Amino acid sequence: MAEVTLNGITKRFGADTALDDVTMTIPDGAFVVLLGPTGAGKTTTLRMVSGLDRPDSGSITIGDEDVKTLTPAERNVAMVFQQYSLYPHLTVRQNLEFPLKSPLLRTPKAEIDAKVVRVAETLQISHKLDNKATQLSGGEMQRVSIGRALVRNPAIFLMDEPLSSLDAKLRADLRIELKSIQANTGATLLYVTHDQIEAMTMATHVGVLDHGRLVQFGSPRELYEDPVSIYAASRLGQPRINILPADIFGAAPAGATRIGLRPEHIIQGEGQEARVVRVEHLGDQTRLHLMFREHPIVTVSDAHTTLNEGDALSIRPESAYYFDAAGNRIRVRTQ
Numbered sequence: 271m272a273e274v275t276l277n278g279i280t281k282r283f284g285a286d287t288a289l290d291d292v293t294m295t296i297p298d299g300a301f302v303v304l305l306g307p308t309g310a311g312k313t314t315t316l317r318m319v320s321g322l323d324r325p326d327s328g329s330i331t332i333g334d335e336d337v338k339t340l341t342p343a344e345r346n347v348a349m350v351f352q353q354y355s356l357y358p359h360l361t362v363r364q365n366l367e368f369p370l371k372s373p374l375l376r377t378p379k380a381e382i383d384a385k386v387v388r389v390a391e392t393l394q395i396s397h398k399l400d401n402k403a404t405q406l407s408g409g410e411m412q413r414v415s416i417g418r419a420l421v422r423n424p425a426i427f428l429m430d431e432p433l434s435s436l437d438a439k440l441r442a443d444l445r446i447e448l449k450s451i452q453a454n455t456g457a458t459l460l461y462v463t464h465d466q467i468e469a470m471t472m473a474t475h476v477g478v479l480d481h482g483r484l485v486q487f488g489s490p491r492e493l494y495e496d497p498v499s500i501y502a503a504s505r506l507g508q509p510r511i512n513i514l515p516a517d518i519f520g521a522a523p524a525g526a527t528r529i530g531l532r533p534e535h536i537i538q539g540e541g542q543e544a545r546v547v548r549v550e551h552l553g554d555q556t557r558l559h560l561m562f563r564e565h566p567i568v569t570v571s572d573a574h575t576t577l578n579e580g581d582a583l584s585i586r587p588e589s590a591y592y593f594d595a596a597g598n599r600i601r602v603r604t605q
């Protein structure tokens with residue numbers, strides 16, 4: 271495994287700037303998740319590292335080596351895409367063995383067999399090893415695609431929404447597996463997702479992309495607790511952060527136009543009166559949809575709340591964030 275750096279990477283497609291001067295270090299053994307809405311530049315970033323595409327400017331190093339002139343095969347990266355890519359005429363076993371059978375690697379057969387068995391167990395596909403790839407469900411095919419990356423020992427794994435086509439249970443299982451593979455083997459991963467639970471549970475670092483610019487890079491906790499902007503604050507947190515006029519609860523700091531309140535930053539039973547619009551019972555948590563001075567607010571309450579639609583509820587903010595007109599954070603905190 272290796273440290274990977276992107277230094278001032280810019281990539282344009284015609285008039286579109288897909289990546290705009292992106293500089294990022296992916297430490298050896300890190301699990302870096304890229305977050306951002308569609309079109310933010312996540313996949314383009316992976317393609318730059320893989321060598322499937324070339325930057326217009328900037329450089330990339332993998333393990334201290336500038337990879338500019340290296341082909342994708344020479345970069346020793348393992349890729350998993352959202353869409354599975356298997357050899358349909360081969361069995362699951364043959365698909366998993368394939369990356370290890372390169373004559374260059376000269377991997378002993380016993381080692382190949384052991385790796386295939388281990389990866390098949392991890393991905394819960396041992397019982398399908400002798401099936402043709404065409405006889406698998408979509409979820410099984412995707413697990414084999416992930417397995418084909420895992421049998422290798424690349425400098426970095428590049429994964430583009432690898433779990434998005436799987437059902438919720440398998441997704442949850444594989445989140446844990448991927449995380450433990452990374453933690454136990456020291457694998458380095460660059461991973462694209464729209465799923466903030468994947469980001470929060472697996473990432474050691476999160477990079478937030480906004481129209482091709484890397485606007486924040488840090489641990490999931492830093493991103494959650496210390497966002498640099500409304501945009502960054504909105505990437506993590508369920509329910510989402512509430513964004514309201516800055517002075518809605520009282521005086522706001524100079525320059526602030528909006529206040530940002532995560533659901534847990536709204537203290538209930540004190541302060542000013544809001545109205546309960548909807549009570550959403552989710553089992554372990556109850557979401558309260560409130561109306562406060564004609565602005566909707568979502569917060570959480572304990573699962574057994576007796577509040578009902580139409581009830582009055584006093585609220586006050588605690589530990590709010592303030593943002594300026596451009597959406598950038600103003601560094602003051604409320605009492």
Ligand SMILES: Nc1ncnc2c1ncn2[C@@H]1O[C@H](COP(=O)(O)OP(=O)(O)OP(=O)(O)O)[C@@H](O)[C@H]1O
Pocket residue numbers: 283286287288306307308309310311312313314315
């Ligand atoms: N081959 C291409 N030709 C033209 N434009 C492209 C190409 N690849 C990407 N783009 C553009 O570059 C920008 C970034 O695209 P990219 O696929 O990296 O976004 P993304 O964050 O991965 O989005 P998604 O979540 O939808 O996969 C978009 O505006 C996209 O239209």
